[in-house]
Amino acid sequence: MKRSWITFTRVIKSGFVNFFRNLSLALPAIAVMTVTLFISLFLYIANITFSNTINQISDKINITVYLSDKTTTQQLNDFENSLRNFPNVKKVEYISKDEALAIYKAENAGNQNLLNAVDETSNPLPASINITPYDINKIQDIKNFINQKQYLALQDSQLGTSYSGDRKQAIDRIAKATKVLREAGLIGIGVFALVSALIIFNTLRMAIFNRKDEITIMRLLGAKPWYIRGPFVVEASFYGVISALISIGVIEIMFSIFSSALEASSLGLLDIGYASRYFNQYLWLILLAQIVLGFTLGALFSIIATARYLKLRTSK
Amino acid sequence: MILLDRVSKIYNRKATALERINLHIEPKEFVIVVGQSGAGKTTLLRLLTREEKPTSGKIVVGGIDYDKLKDKDIPLLRRKIGVVFQDFKLLPNRTVFENVAFALEIVGMGNKEIQNTVPKVLDIVNLKNKANNMPYELSGGERQRVAIARAIVRQPKILIADEPTGNLDPKFAWDVIKVLEKINKFGTTVLLTTHNQEIVNKLKRRVVVIENGKIVSDRTNASYRL
Numbered sequence: 001m002k003r004s005w006i007t008f009t010r011v012i013k014s015g016f017v018n019f020f021r022n023l024s025l026a027l028p029a030i031a032v033m034t035v036t037l038f039i040s041l042f043l044y045i046a047n048i049t050f051s052n053t054i055n056q057i058s059d060k061i062n063i064t065v066y067l068s069d070k071t072t073t074q075q076l077n078d079f080e081n082s083l084r085n086f087p088n089v090k091k092v093e094y095i096s097k098d099e100a101l102a103i104y105k106a107e108n109a110g111n112q113n114l115l116n117a118v119d120e121t122s123n124p125l126p127a128s129i130n131i132t133p134y135d136i137n138k139i140q141d142i143k144n145f146i147n148q149k150q151y152l153a154l155q156d157s158q159l160g161t162s163y164s165g166d167r168k169q170a171i172d173r174i175a176k177a178t179k180v181l182r183e184a185g186l187i188g189i190g191v192f193a194l195v196s197a198l199i200i201f202n203t204l205r206m207a208i209f210n211r212k213d214e215i216t217i218m219r220l221l222g223a224k225p226w227y228i229r230g231p232f233v234v235e236a237s238f239y240g241v242i243s244a245l246i247s248i249g250v251i252e253i254m255f256s257i258f259s260s261a262l263e264a265s266s267l268g269l270l271d272i273g274y275a276s277r278y279f280n281q282y283l284w285l286i287l288l289a290q291i292v293l294g295f296t297l298g299a300l301f302s303i304i305a306t307a308r309y310l311k312l313r314t315s316k
Numbered sequence: 317m318i319l320l321d322r323v324s325k326i327y328n329r330k331a332t333a334l335e336r337i338n339l340h341i342e343p344k345e346f347v348i349v350v351g352q353s354g355a356g357k358t359t360l361l362r363l364l365t366r367e368e369k370p371t372s373g374k375i376v377v378g379g380i381d382y383d384k385l386k387d388k389d390i391p392l393l394r395r396k397i398g399v400v401f402q403d404f405k406l407l408p409n410r411t412v413f414e415n416v417a418f419a420l421e422i423v424g425m426g427n428k429e430i431q432n433t434v435p436k437v438l439d440i441v442n443l444k445n446k447a448n449n450m451p452y453e454l455s456g457g458e459r460q461r462v463a464i465a466r467a468i469v470r471q472p473k474i475l476i477a478d479e480p481t482g483n484l485d486p487k488f489a490w491d492v493i494k495v496l497e498k499i500n501k502f503g504t505t506v507l508l509t510t511h512n513q514e515i516v517n518k519l520k521r522r523v524v525v526i527e528n529g530k531i532v533s534d535r536t537n538a539s540y541r542l
Contacts, residue, residue, distance in 0.1 A: 003424040010421055021409040217405045220365065221466070222394030223422040 011227065015234025025207045026239060032203045033243035036196035037294055038250055041286070043192055045251070047185045049275040054178045058136045061171055062091075065146055066126040066159035069097075075154055076127075083131060086145055091132035100125040126156045136175040139163055200297055204236055205305040215309040225310045229303065236302035240294025248287055255279055317343040317474060317505045318364070323373030325359050325529075333359040335529045337373070341507065343473070346500045348516055349509040350540050351526035357509040360526070361478050364507075365399055366390050378473050395423055398467030398504075400477040404459045406451040406466075412438070413447040416466045423470065437469045441495050457488025464495050468504065475499060477508045481515065489515065516540040 019026055067076070076094070083092045095103070101123050108114040118124060133139055143163050145151075155161070163171065208215075211232075218228045255276045279286065318341040325334040334356045341347050351357050362368045364377060366385065375382040378396055385393060406415050416434045425433075438444045441461035451459055460480055467475055477496060481489035493515055500506045510516065516523060516539065523538035524531055 006426060007424055018409065213405075214407055214409075217407055218418070218422075219391075220367070220394060220399060220401075220405065221419055221422060222391045223418075224391045227422055 007227065011230030012234055015231040015238065018231050019235045019238055022207075022211070022235075025210060026235070029203045029207050029236075030239050030243050030246075033200055033239055033294065033298070034246045034250075036200055037243050037290060038247035040189075040193060040196060040293075041247055041251055041290060043189050045275050045279055047189055048278055049271055050185055051182065052274050052278075053271055054182060057174065058178060059132065061136050061139075061174065062130050062132045063139060063142060063146075064162040065129045065131065066156040066161070067128060067154055068156050069126065071127070071154045079151060079154060080129065083129070083142075083145075086142065088133050088135055088138050088141055089131055090134045091130075093130040093132075095128045095130060097123050097125055097127045100128060126159060136171065137179055139171060139175070197297065201301045201305070204239075204298070204301045207236075208232060208302065208305045208309070212309045215306065219310065228310060229306045232302045232306050233299050236298035237295045238298070240296070240298030241291050242294075244287075244290040244294035248283075248290055251279065252283075317341050317345070317378060318507065319374070319376040320360075320363075321374040321376075323363065323370045323375060325356075325363060325368065326371045332529050334363075334370075337529075337531055339524065339531065339534075341505060343505055344500070344503055346497070346506045346519070346521045347508070347524060348519065348521055348540075349507065349524045349526060350511055350516055351509075352511065355526045356529040357526055358478060359529075361399075361476055361507075361509065364476060365397060366393055391422075395470060396472055396474070398470065398472040398475040400460070400463050400467050400475070400480045402479040402482040404451075404456075404463045404483075406459055406462055408451055411448050411450055412443060412454070412462050415451070415462055416469050419466050419469050433469060434465075437465045440468070440498065441465045442491075455488065456484045457491050460484060460488070460492050461495060464492065464499070468499055472504065474505045474507065477506065479509050479511070481510060481512055486514075493519070513540055 071079075080092055080094060083089055101118060104118065104125060105115060131142060133142055143161060146155075146161060215228055255272075258272055259276050318339065320337050320339040323334060323337045324332070326332045337360065349357050349360065359368070363370055363375060366382065369382075377393075380393055380396075407418060410418065413434055416437060417430050420430045420433060435444060435447065438447055441464055443458060443461055443465065446454060446458060446462075451462070454462065460483075464475075464477075464480070467477075475496070480492050480496070484492065489512065496506055496508060497519075520537050520539075522534070522536045523540055525533040525540065
């Protein structure tokens with residue numbers, strides 16, 4: 001026990017000593033890791049922000065079912081309940097005839113002609129139910145549900161639902177576009193993650209290749225594989241942790257500069273205000289995740305990269 | 317102490333490095349292996365340190381039968397043999413002290429003991445005052461003496477020195493040889509390869525001559541002519 005403790009502390013210590021003595025090899029490796037971790041984090045936040053924007057757009061898309069004036073309260077309640085239980089339905093909101101009129105009046109406050117056309121006594125506006133879906137790509141399911149016989153009878157025979165005709169076409173286009181954008185974002189992040197992992201691996205491999213003679217020497221002196229590998233793993237994990245800290249620091253600085261420079265803080269689909277809020281809200285979690293990521297990549301890749309120089313098998 | 321019985325090493329059909337080598341070295345002997353470059357000296361040493369396996373034949377060193385040696389036990393074997401290389405093989409980022417201490421660290425020796433042992437060994441090779449220097453600050457002869465200190469610090473029964481003077485000026489070469497003699501006097505079996513005629517003739521020890529992978533002569537108190 002005592003002996004393995006001595007060995008363990010020696011491995012850790014020489015990992016750190018090596019780090020400082022091989023600074024000229026460490027700095028490029030840290031630089032590469034920092035850049036890739038920085039871009040990964042940046043892409044991640046961009047993707048989150050972008051998703052948020054898409055969600056905001058999707059949330060504005062809903063279907064309105066216009067109800068026939070003959071619908072009873074009982075029928076209405078049944079209809080609302082069954083809608084709430086339908087899988088893709090996020091929100092159901094009832095708008096009575098009076099509310100519809102109030103909204104109409106508010107919207108057309110400046111247009112006396114339109115206001116004159118309606119009044120309390122003969123309210124021509126139907127009551128309606130607003131349905132917000134979770135997935136705007138599956139609105140058709142909701143529409144099919146609504147169009148069952150028993151519910152079709154409740155609908156205003158002329159207006160029916162808003163999800164039809166030109167409006168249906170527009171919604172479907174938006175739905176498709178957001179889906180493609182979301183997927184493109186994920187694929188982009190995936191590809192970048194893979195490429196950056198390869199770059200980091202290669203950098204560490206080069207750094208270790210530069211010191212392969214050292215590994216050979218230690219092997220010839222009778223050091224066990226993990227005693228040789230250990231310090232490399234410690235050193236590379238340390239690179240990872242440093243890179244994680246620097247990358248987070250850089251993003252933090254970027255946000256503070258950008259948010260003050262762009263008070264409006266909105267660049268089309270990228271809402272910098274939201275990104276900054278998100279970053280600061282989850283700062284500790286992001287920091288932890290980034291450190292764990294850097295640490296793991298450094299450790300894992302150095303284990304793999306040292307493997308080829310540590311083979312004990314002798315050639316026959 | 318070292319026994320090779322009909323040992324052959326064939327890399328491929330055209331290159332036979334060693335052919336049916338029989339060699340028996342007693343404890344505390346000082347044996348010089350000589351031969352031209354490419355004669356098979358280095359292959360012989362690489363077989364002893366288990367960097368390579370023989371194609372056929374039996375090797376027993378310090379009671380360890382190499383046929384029964386598992387790959388994972390190779391580090392343990394190497395800890396029992398001290399090896400000095402022509403190109404020193406010092407760890408470039410460690411001080412003289414740390415290079416020697418490394419050999420003790422890997423066997424799990426405590427820090428206090430290391431602090432005690434290393435200076436004594438550095439004293440034997442006359443490098444006590446260079447303990448905190450880095451290898452690149454030393455001359456070739458000094459580096460080789462560090463390598464010897466590292467090889468003997470674990471007090472191995474066997475010391476293998478592969479052309480330790482090959483890269484050194486004659487003046488420094490002799491320093492190195494003197495250290496090897498000193499170690500041999502303490503009781504360590506020394507196996508030295510060289511093609512330095514002057515050293516061989518001055519030492520007057522058992523000389524094994526290898527030519528084209530075969531032992532062509534094996535005589536005590538011998539001289540050698542290239």
